[in-house]
Amino acid sequence: MSGTSAFLEGLKAGLGEFVPMWALWLGSALISVAIALGLISLIAMFSVWLERKVAGHIQCRYGPMYVGWHGWLQSIADGVKLLLKEDLIPRDADRVLFMLAPALVLAAIVGAMAAYPLAPGILFADIDLGLFFIIAMSSMTTIGVVMAGWASNSKWTIYGSMREAAQVVAYEIPLGVSLLVPVMVAGTLNLREASAAQADFFGMGWFMFKNPFMLPAFLLFLVAALAETKRAPFDLPEAESELVAGFMTEYSGIRWSFFFMEEYAAMFLMSAIGAVFFLGGFESPLTHLAGQLFGRDLVVVGAGPEFAFTAINWGALVYQLVAGGTLLVKSFLGIFLMMWLRWTLPRIRIDQVMTMGYKYLTPLALVCVLGAALWEAGWQALVRS
Amino acid sequence: MQQTETAQGYVKNIWDTVKTTLVGMKITWRYMLQKPITVQYPDERMPIPDRYRGIHYLEQEKCINCLACARACPIDCIEMEAVRHGKELEWISFTLDYQKCMFCELCVYPCPKDCIHMGTEYAFVTFDRSEFKHDLLSFKGMAREARIRMKEAEAKKAAKDAAKAAGGGKSAEKGGEG
């Protein structure tokens, strides 16, 4: 049973007959969306600031310095500025699609956010197909991007969206296939369960160390994730030196910032997936320690039908925080890695992107899957014998 | 990543890509940990060398209104006006149009009195275009010293004339005039 529904069951039990179940569902859904949106905004703001700082320091300069300590409030200032900017829609643009595109992009990524586990016991939705759901939802953004490119009625944007479509189609395959390797080891697509499967060896039983094919699979995943999130060296849909700003050339103000939020949220989600399926997810020695000290379960589900939850283990909140924090740190390390790569590498050409996707990543990922499967089978046989 | 014929080339491609990427990341990592080289501009400023070619300044006392700088200027952005009282000058204007000026320092060299210089001021910002026509004069009219010198010179001249008149004894009226 998922955390939310357990919580809801508890609430229903608590509130009794006063509130109908559908209202509880709706209310919790709205709250979840609000939290997810807020989370995305926070992530985007922090990532933008981090990106500017990383870029600055890599390039021997400071980055933002004036708004707050080392410019940490810069993103908020920028956000306010973007909100106040004039909302421009080109005369010849398709107005409906033009306005719909950023909304769709943002909606898709908020939806994908639903499967992100904040902590082992605090989730928006404990989806069994979590990984599949995230990948499916985040590739929904492509539709928004293509829509934006088309609706802008500009040649540069149509180039950008054409490239995005081609690129995402090409890189969905290696992304999915390379993720098959840890999924095979974990035996689940659920993010929470996959993370829990790595709790052995004092929280260091990461999938990364459990199979020799995991490291190449991780590298392949990293490359595919970069391409999937349109990050350099695969930022061809934007390609600021070639296509001005690609699909968002005609966008400005808050609509443009939606694309930006999507980009950073997608980066975050991809990093989170990587963290969960390769780098132990919630698990680390610290998490292990916290779990040992305070217990793991937040909600101790009681036995009686009247009271679905009998008690909340407040001590476990520490564990939950540590676990959630661990995942957050790992995700941001992934984001940092992406930024580091972005500020190091030149951009690949579009045909090379295709070649790399189809001729290099996909076969290599398949080899990894095969190797990992054989290894697992051999390992199992060894254990059994 | 394109047109790979041989298996060897295929592997080499991957190897090269990974290797050069790591080399690049090493370099950027090293710089990330170093102290940035930029300065926070309005608060800190880079030192300005002595020869910096910024907004001009004029040593007005030395200037003799010879127009050498105005003639040397390729775009004729220097204009000056002064009234001459004997040896002394009464200044009316000495303007430099900074909309035109290209800070080439050609006006500085021909100056016989070495009185126009390029200063170190560079941020000259205004909301009004007319203010770019900058008056280099620190005072208008005549300097106090010049006035005194003029007075003295006049007095001297008068005295001389008087002496001449007294000595020559030719024209008492002339002496009286002075």
Next chain:
Amino acid sequence: MDFRGIYDRLVAIHAPGLVKADEPRKADPKDKKDKGRAGDPFVLVEAQELARFLESCRDDDRLHFEQLIDLTATDPAKDAPDFWIGVQLLSLKFRHRLAVKALLPKSAPSLPSTVPVYRASQWHERECAEMFGITFVGHPDPRHVLLPDDWIGYPMRKDYEFPKEYHGISCE
């Protein structure tokens, strides 16, 4: 090869249109009016034969001028009868240069294009055409290169009157 050698070679191969060599000289002390001439030596050729002259310069194996460095025109004075067409040739093999000059009457400013000989002259000729009003017959792409397409007049001529306005923009 120095200039004399090049000139002798040009004479020897009967380069089409070759008129004479013009070399810098000191002022004649006897003649008060003669100021002499400074600068570089050049060969004077007939303008209508310029393209063929350049071709022979390029193809001769002792001259071997592979590159056309510059092609330009000069309007020496308001009342001068001729434009000067100046061409700079360069031989990478023999490391020598040649300045070629042709007089083109202002009354009929037209000469065969040199683009078939050196493609380098393509843009130079376009520039000359728009700036001086010289027609290069047989130029493959005779559009303006620097000036707007609707520009009136030939700005580099000495008798050019500066326009007062351009599409409503005051030029004063």
Next chain:
Amino acid sequence: MANETRESAQGSSRIQATGPGEVTVDIRTPDLEINFGPQHPATHGVMRILMRADGELVTGAQPHLGYLHRCAEKIGENVEWLQYLPYTDRYDYLASMNNNLGYSLAVEALLGIEIPRRATLIRIICAELNRIGSHLVAFGTYGLDIGAFTPFLYTFREREWMMALFEKICGARLTYSYIRIGGVFNDAPPGWFEEVARFCDVFDEKWKEYCDLLLVNQIYVKRTANVGVISRDMALDFGLTGPMVRGSGIDWDLRRDMPYMCYGEIWRDGAFKIPVARGEMGALGDCWDRSWVRVMEMVESTKIVRWCLDHMVDGPVIGEIPKTLKVPAGEAYVGIENPRGELGHYVVSDGGKVSIRTRVRGPSFCNLAVLEDVLPGSLVGDAIAIIGSTDIVVGETDR
């Protein structure tokens, strides 16, 4: 040639009837006409290229210039000889020292005057330092075109030092007007030569970094090798000069082959080499070769600077030049090796205070003409790489 390429690019999409009962179907789609510029991040200024593209494939390109035309040649006919100097700064604004030098040498050729040796050496130091600075911009912005942002700022870091050096010697950072007819404006301030030597020492370390970070990076190599190949014959026919012609494997450098000032002496001392592309990463004459030539030229420039520092003499830095300069009648063409190629000044005097013709043969102008032939057949991403590799300065193409 553009037309031929377009035909062949589209020929494949034409299904030809081969026998009776079949019909010829034309499935061609109209080409996309893209206005590349004048406001575009990769045009290095305000230049416009009208590109026709079939999807990502460029089938035709037509450069349109003139957005930065400032009548430099006409101004040359209206101001005095010395007064034209600041205008020379402004055509190739990344290599102002070299422009000053070219103009000064042309006028001096008419004047027939001797330049003090100290002035000559300072001129060479400045010209070579400016070559380093210019190539740093070329290499850095080329990286930017390819999509690497960071090397751009690294190169600008070194260029900043170079500009600070110039600021110390002449007071300006970009438009120097420092080398003037007869010598240089003023002598180097105390300690300047030592700082130049220090700059060279630091630069010797830094260029290796650029190579590691960008030049040999596999993505960079793949983006530039075999792209925009300019063959030997094409380079000669189009009158390309400088790194463009050396990038096509032609061993030609005016500093060595037609020495001016005391470059001949430096060459005979064996102080520097001429880097000529060998087609290491792909076909000879591709974009990678050109960028390699530029990086190597920077290294050679530091050697020339060192030579000059070692052979520095004392003495005056400017010859006897009257205040109002009258140049003897005649005409002279002087070409020097600018960072972008041969910068030629053709000056004609009638013996007066003002020239009757000041012709500037800008290398960028001539190098740009080759684009019309090179661009068709490449991808849109390659087009940016090719434009970047010609390293044009729009101020010079338009003058």
